[in-house]
Amino acid sequence: MSTHEATIYRKTELVGTSSVGFDDAVRHAVARAQKTLRHVQWFEVKEQRGRIDGEAIEYQVTLEIGFALE
Amino acid sequence: MSTHEATIYRKTELVGTSSVGFDDAVRHAVARAQKTLRHVQWFEVKEQRGRIDGEAIEYQVTLEIGFALE
Amino acid sequence: MSTHEATIYRKTELVGTSSVGFDDAVRHAVARAQKTLRHVQWFEVKEQRGRIDGEAIEYQVTLEIGFALE
Amino acid sequence: MSTHEATIYRKTELVGTSSVGFDDAVRHAVARAQKTLRHVQWFEVKEQRGRIDGEAIEYQVTLEIGFALE
Amino acid sequence: MSTHEATIYRKTELVGTSSVGFDDAVRHAVARAQKTLRHVQWFEVKEQRGRIDGEAIEYQVTLEIGFALE
Amino acid sequence: MSTHEATIYRKTELVGTSSVGFDDAVRHAVARAQKTLRHVQWFEVKEQRGRIDGEAIEYQVTLEIGFALE
Amino acid sequence: MSTHEATIYRKTELVGTSSVGFDDAVRHAVARAQKTLRHVQWFEVKEQRGRIDGEAIEYQVTLEIGFALE
Amino acid sequence: MSTHEATIYRKTELVGTSSVGFDDAVRHAVARAQKTLRHVQWFEVKEQRGRIDGEAIEYQVTLEIGFALE
Amino acid sequence: MSTHEATIYRKTELVGTSSVGFDDAVRHAVARAQKTLRHVQWFEVKEQRGRIDGEAIEYQVTLEIGFALE
Amino acid sequence: MSTHEATIYRKTELVGTSSVGFDDAVRHAVARAQKTLRHVQWFEVKEQRGRIDGEAIEYQVTLEIGFALE
Amino acid sequence: MSTHEATIYRKTELVGTSSVGFDDAVRHAVARAQKTLRHVQWFEVKEQRGRIDGEAIEYQVTLEIGFALE
Amino acid sequence: MSTHEATIYRKTELVGTSSVGFDDAVRHAVARAQKTLRHVQWFEVKEQRGRIDGEAIEYQVTLEIGFALE
Numbered sequence: 001m002s003t004h005e006a007t008i009y010r011k012t013e014l015v016g017t018s019s020v021g022f023d024d025a026v027r028h029a030v031a032r033a034q035k036t037l038r039h040v041q042w043f044e045v046k047e048q049r050g051r052i053d054g055e056a057i058e059y060q061v062t063l064e065i066g067f068a069l070e
Numbered sequence: 071m072s073t074h075e076a077t078i079y080r081k082t083e084l085v086g087t088s089s090v091g092f093d094d095a096v097r098h099a100v101a102r103a104q105k106t107l108r109h110v111q112w113f114e115v116k117e118q119r120g121r122i123d124g125e126a127i128e129y130q131v132t133l134e135i136g137f138a139l140e
Numbered sequence: 141m142s143t144h145e146a147t148i149y150r151k152t153e154l155v156g157t158s159s160v161g162f163d164d165a166v167r168h169a170v171a172r173a174q175k176t177l178r179h180v181q182w183f184e185v186k187e188q189r190g191r192i193d194g195e196a197i198e199y200q201v202t203l204e205i206g207f208a209l210e
Numbered sequence: 211m212s213t214h215e216a217t218i219y220r221k222t223e224l225v226g227t228s229s230v231g232f233d234d235a236v237r238h239a240v241a242r243a244q245k246t247l248r249h250v251q252w253f254e255v256k257e258q259r260g261r262i263d264g265e266a267i268e269y270q271v272t273l274e275i276g277f278a279l280e
Numbered sequence: 281m282s283t284h285e286a287t288i289y290r291k292t293e294l295v296g297t298s299s300v301g302f303d304d305a306v307r308h309a310v311a312r313a314q315k316t317l318r319h320v321q322w323f324e325v326k327e328q329r330g331r332i333d334g335e336a337i338e339y340q341v342t343l344e345i346g347f348a349l350e
Numbered sequence: 351m352s353t354h355e356a357t358i359y360r361k362t363e364l365v366g367t368s369s370v371g372f373d374d375a376v377r378h379a380v381a382r383a384q385k386t387l388r389h390v391q392w393f394e395v396k397e398q399r400g401r402i403d404g405e406a407i408e409y410q411v412t413l414e415i416g417f418a419l420e
Numbered sequence: 421m422s423t424h425e426a427t428i429y430r431k432t433e434l435v436g437t438s439s440v441g442f443d444d445a446v447r448h449a450v451a452r453a454q455k456t457l458r459h460v461q462w463f464e465v466k467e468q469r470g471r472i473d474g475e476a477i478e479y480q481v482t483l484e485i486g487f488a489l490e
Numbered sequence: 491m492s493t494h495e496a497t498i499y500r501k502t503e504l505v506g507t508s509s510v511g512f513d514d515a516v517r518h519a520v521a522r523a524q525k526t527l528r529h530v531q532w533f534e535v536k537e538q539r540g541r542i543d544g545e546a547i548e549y550q551v552t553l554e555i556g557f558a559l560e
Numbered sequence: 561m562s563t564h565e566a567t568i569y570r571k572t573e574l575v576g577t578s579s580v581g582f583d584d585a586v587r588h589a590v591a592r593a594q595k596t597l598r599h600v601q602w603f604e605v606k607e608q609r610g611r612i613d614g615e616a617i618e619y620q621v622t623l624e625i626g627f628a629l630e
Numbered sequence: 631m632s633t634h635e636a637t638i639y640r641k642t643e644l645v646g647t648s649s650v651g652f653d654d655a656v657r658h659a660v661a662r663a664q665k666t667l668r669h670v671q672w673f674e675v676k677e678q679r680g681r682i683d684g685e686a687i688e689y690q691v692t693l694e695i696g697f698a699l700e
Numbered sequence: 701m702s703t704h705e706a707t708i709y710r711k712t713e714l715v716g717t718s719s720v721g722f723d724d725a726v727r728h729a730v731a732r733a734q735k736t737l738r739h740v741q742w743f744e745v746k747e748q749r750g751r752i753d754g755e756a757i758e759y760q761v762t763l764e765i766g767f768a769l770e
Numbered sequence: 771m772s773t774h775e776a777t778i779y780r781k782t783e784l785v786g787t788s789s790v791g792f793d794d795a796v797r798h799a800v801a802r803a804q805k806t807l808r809h810v811q812w813f814e815v816k817e818q819r820g821r822i823d824g825e826a827i828e829y830q831v832t833l834e835i836g837f838a839l840e
Contacts, residue, residue: 008732009715015289021093023651030682032288032349045678048115052100069732078172079155085219085276091653102218102279118675122660139172148242149225161303163371170402185398188325192310209242231443233511240542255538258465262450295709301373312708312769328395332380358592359575365429365486382428382489419592435569441513452568452629468535472520498802499785505639505696522638522699559802581723583791590822605818608745612730645779662778662839721793748815752800
């Protein structure tokens with residue numbers, strides 16, 4: 001454990017969607033976060049819901065995504 | 071946004087099951103709801119659990135399913 | 141077991157909406173419940189959210205509505 | 211575990227009451243559910259409260275009762 | 281992985297205030313979000329509290345506001 | 351231990367009611383608290399429910415009300 | 421603002437105990453509340469726990485007890 | 491309060507069952523814990539549910555049971 | 561375990577503050593409770609928050625404090 | 631007290647991981663539990679989170695796994 | 701709608717860390733927020749956890765930090 | 771199914787105590803866990819309460835402690 005300046009992390013909340021399933025929706029959200037953020041390190045699932053349009057299901061997963069601040 | 075009579079929705083609680091996984095259990099519950107209900111529009115995952123019988127796993131997902139009332 | 145027949149209640153979950161506000165959305169849901177149910181006696185607010193479409197806001201309130209079974 | 215059509219369950223919310231106690235209130239609610247529903251299989255206690263009228267106490271227990279859909 | 285580009289949403293947390301009431305505080309927070317964000321689509325009420333200063337009440341509502349990312 | 355005397359607050363739980371709406375029920379509860387308590391500074395909404403009697407609705411809001419102890 | 425004086429209730433938190441069971445512990449707490457409070461009208465079970473001392477069990481139930489303010 | 495080595499407790503989670511009621515199910519779980527654990531000191535009720543098989547009800551109570559480590 | 565009149569406890573909610581830290585804020589709240597209450601036996605931390613004023617931090621801890629009723 | 635010996639269950643908490651998805655992480659945790667425990671009968675999902683390391687995602691699911699005690 | 705411009709606040713979520721303790725981790729997070737944000741006014745503790753690496757403990761506290769928007 | 775052997779973790783629940791404060795109580799619980807468990811990697815604070823005996827306060831913190839299974 002380093003004795004240096006303590007690391008500070010920030011958490012941002014994204015909703016990933018997918019027509020395939022929840023795991024896929026997670027991957028979409030993580031990939032989108034990594035487009036604009038560095039040091040993305042973990043996620044926490046906060047909510048799982050979905051939109052139904054006839055036969056089609058849109059899986060929606062709300063994630064808190066944690067990243068280290070420089 | 072319409073100025074007409076405000077829409078009222080109802081939520082019913084179904085438990086979908088599957089030996090494949092949670093996404094599949096969701097599809098089963100939504101399909102069953104659509105057999106008897108019209109204007110089914112969304113679902114919210116309330117609980118995820120499962121039954122274990124030797125090597126077999128039954129994934130069980132509790133959904134609140136929302137539909138518009140006529 | 142108690143001697144006289146104990147009352148049993150049922151709770152159903154409705155989502156009322158309104159472009160005016162949450163109190164109005166509650167009134168819509170209660171009125172809709174009373175169209176099809178008798179002995180409606182109380183409600184509990186479970187969730188408050190809303191849809192935003194430009195300048196328009198649709199207030200959405202999820203109620204559990206309790207009524208006595210005959 | 212059967213490989214056949216996956217079972218779907220529904221959950222309905224009843225409030226049982228009793229002047230004796232909570233276990234008795236549970237029995238009342240379960241008995242009432244079995245009057246109109248088939249394949250009633252489990253219950254979950256969601257809330258326990260009560261009404262007080264002088265020396266008399268009415269125990270009120272809110273149950274989610276699960277039953278298999280045909 | 282789904283074929284078409286799945287929509288990703290972000291949620292930001294604002295606290296609206298008003299001396300009139302909670303509905304008014306919601307309108308203030310939504311209006312402020314729309315000043316700096318595009319594709320604002322929904323809100324969820326997380327907390328309702330208020331500050332009391334003699335006869336004056338400041339209603340404070342915490343909203344999570346969802347908007348689509350481009 | 352901090353040098354100056356740190357302020358201690360107490361929270362009491364009141365249920366305000368109104369036939370108009372929740373904001374009005376809040377005002378009733380705050381006004382009642384200020385009749386017997388000094389230094390009333392904030393409130394937190396804990397629950398919103400209501401009683402239904404035919405066409406009449408009684409809005410009931412449970413507040414925790416904070417006040418500074420002398 | 422509603423015309424007639426709207427009722428205001430207060431909630432106090434008591435822990436009833438009993439060596440018999442939870443229903444009995446509820447009765448003890450309600451009886452104690454009625455010793456010092458008037459217009460006691462309802463209770464809500466917040467927590468159920470207990471102390472174990474060899475063969476003896478002390479059932480402990482935390483109740484919020486509501487009463488009308490004059 | 492002792493100045494000696496601070497006591498450490500562990501919590502284990504048991505589900506007691508009974509055909510009589512919840513208090514009885516608690517007694518079963520506590521008795522089972524005391525068969526294999528020493529210094530059992532308290533329990534916390536985490537969940538109350540049950541299995542329904544025709545006229546028979548199996549009350550199921552989930553307890554966290556605390557015991558001091560030597 | 562005594563077979564005498566079962567003990568009844570009451571819980572009151574205090575917010576302790578400190579510029580040092582949360583443990584210190586707890587001590588302040590407990591000390592204030594003991595000024596006016598007898599048989600104070602335990603506390604439960606319900607919330608931890610704080611006020612920030614430039615470099616100064618006021619740690620605020622909400623406690624439920626339990627005491628035996630005579 | 632019920633006549634026949636009522637079954638007692640224990641719940642243990644495991645975290646399953648997988649680079650594929652949550653269903654797979656569940657299977658890993660259940661399989662590991664069955665290596666050392668008998669009469670494993672059910673699981674409940676308590677939390678879903680994950681670790682992100684560049685393109686790689688480790689899905690982590692916290693399960694409570696229930697098994698019958700002999 | 702209230703006459704004067706009602707204040708709007710935003711909440712951002714930071715995780716402070718420290719090898720000393722939770723109070724110190726709070727200070728780190730608040731100080732980091734004040735580096736990039738103005739009008740920082742309060743914080744709410746959402747979660748307390750930590751990483752263990754042999755003898756070393758890293759205390760991690762998740763805070764929601766509120767600041768006024770201009 | 772993932773190819774390499776995915777790590778499985780277990781979580782055990784300990785209550786640390788201290789007359790100094792919560793951070794100290796955490797250290798006691800972690801140290802006790804490391805006496806009998808290997809690969810102890812993290813903890814999560816579940817509850818903070820305490821016992822009051824006159825001037826003395828015993829801080830009690832409930833931790834879930836995670837460790838990797840071999």
